[in-house]
Amino acid sequence: MATPPGGSGNWSYGPVQDHGDGSANPYAYPSPPYRQPYAPQGPGPSPYDQPPAPRIQPVQPQRRTPEPAPAGASNNPLVRPYAMTGGRTRPRYQLAIEALVHTTAQPHQMQGQLPEHQRICHLCREIKSVAEISALLTIPLGVARILVADLAEAGLVAIHQPGGDENAGGQPDVTLLERVLSGLRKL
Amino acid sequence: MVAGGFGVGKTTFVGAVSEINPLRTEAVMTSASAGIDDLTHTGDKTTTTVAMDFGRITLDQDLILYLFGTPGQDRFWFMWDDLVRGAIGAVVLVDTRRLADCFPAVDYFENSGLPFVIALNGFDGQQPYSPDEVREALQIGPDTPIITTDARHRADAKSTLITLVEHALMARLR
Numbered sequence: 001m002a003t004p005p006g007g008s009g010n011w012s013y014g015p016v017q018d019h020g021d022g023s024a025n026p027y028a029y030p031s032p033p034y035r036q037p038y039a040p041q042g043p044g045p046s047p048y049d050q051p052p053a054p055r056i057q058p059v060q061p062q063r064r065t066p067e068p069a070p071a072g073a074s075n076n077p078l079v080r081p082y083a084m085t086g087g088r089t090r091p092r093y094q095l096a097i098e099a100l101v102h103t104t105a106q107p108h109q110m111q112g113q114l115p116e117h118q119r120i121c122h123l124c125r126e127i128k129s130v131a132e133i134s135a136l137l138t139i140p141l142g143v144a145r146i147l148v149a150d151l152a153e154a155g156l157v158a159i160h161q162p163g164g165d166e167n168a169g170g171q172p173d174v175t176l177l178e179r180v181l182s183g184l185r186k187l
Numbered sequence: 188m189v190a191g192g193f194g195v196g197k198t199t200f201v202g203a204v205s206e207i208n209p210l211r212t213e214a215v216m217t218s219a220s221a222g223i224d225d226l227t228h229t230g231d232k233t234t235t236t237v238a239m240d241f242g243r244i245t246l247d248q249d250l251i252l253y254l255f256g257t258p259g260q261d262r263f264w265f266m267w268d269d270l271v272r273g274a275i276g277a278v279v280l281v282d283t284r285r286l287a288d289c290f291p292a293v294d295y296f297e298n299s300g301l302p303f304v305i306a307l308n309g310f311d312g313q314q315p316y317s318p319d320e321v322r323e324a325l326q327i328g329p330d331t332p333i334i335t336t337d338a339r340h341r342a343d344a345k346s347t348l349i350t351l352v353e354h355a356l357m358a359r360l361r
Contacts, residue, residue: 096272096273097212097255097269097270098253098255098273100251127251129243129251129253131210131212131239131241131253131255132210132243134212134213135210135211135212135241136210140213140214140215140236141212141213141214142214142215144212162273171273171274171275171301171359172273172275172355173359174356174359174360177275177352177355177356177359178356179246179247179250180246180250180252180275180352181349181352181353181356183244183246183247183250183252184244184246184252184345184348184349184352185349186246187204187244187246187345
């Protein structure tokens with residue numbers, strides 16, 4: 001898979017819920033009972049650049065309630081993975097596993113974010129794929145997708161979705177293939 | 188994508204060309220979603236974890252190639268479906284001593300239409316069967332390249348990838 005970063009704003013997000021016949025759902029993650037552990041937020045300061053997100057319900061950024069969290073709780077394997085996501089099992093965007101993530105956030109913007117969000121931003125000072133975020137932070141892929149989508153919605157990371165020819169089922173176009181070939185030969 | 192049966196050398200192959208040590212990402216799934224159980228039996232679905240190793244190659248300042256080794260268990264199709272979209276193609280690694288192990292991968296890529304090449308991974312440097320014999324045994328059409336490789340060696344892995352991308356390019360131009 002090849003992902004050209006800095007693509008010309010390829011926000012080619014498909015609808016999240018609509019999987020057509022439902023039989024080919026590639027994101028059939030387990031669904032823990034949905035709970036709402038967060039207090040609803042009023043319209044907070046949100047000067048965020050919202051990406052064009054067709055057919056996606058905006059959700060207010062959720063913040064941790066001031067419950068006592070022991071230090072290093074995010075590394076605690078006893079915490080169920082989807083607790084980090086507030087029980088959500090689907091991201092708002094259909095993020096490719098090889099989509100590239102790069103943080104655009106200033107340190108002061110990270111204050112008050114979830115620890116997992118902060119760790120992702122810290123990691124993505126250098127460009128990383130969703131797969132690398134999952135692997136390096138040892139969080140399941142589905143959880144990483146949700147957390148990255150949260151950050152994108154909050155304007156804290158930029159996402160470069162892989163290009164691809166929509167007419168060919170998202171397969172890379174000829175120009176990209178030629179660049180990959182030439183790159184491989186130069187290795 | 189790098190596919191093939193269990194223990195055929197997928198992660199070795201990825202590691203041979205990757206600029207990073209292969210990383211492992213995990214997805215939590217239910218057995219119901221693996222196409223084993225009928226979805227009506229969601230009451231007793233169990234969760235399991237499927238792991239996937241991958242590497243990366245920076246080809247240019249703004250071009251990164253990711254190599255994903257498909258989960259060893261062929262029944263985790265949902266991970267494959269996830270990977271196929273946006274993929275250039277697949278290397279199906281084959282251990283000719285256990286030829287049948289590659290059948291599911293070959294079937295999968297033939298059905299999905301993703302360009303693929305078959306790479307015979309020579310264990311102990313041995314290639315007991317020629318590509319032609321394997322083509323005959325697997326009933327692979329003449330368009331699909333079958334090559335020999337050594338998953339441990341960077342030059343071999345690189346050359347396999349070049350064959351794959353050339354094949355993918357030809358398939359697109361055809």
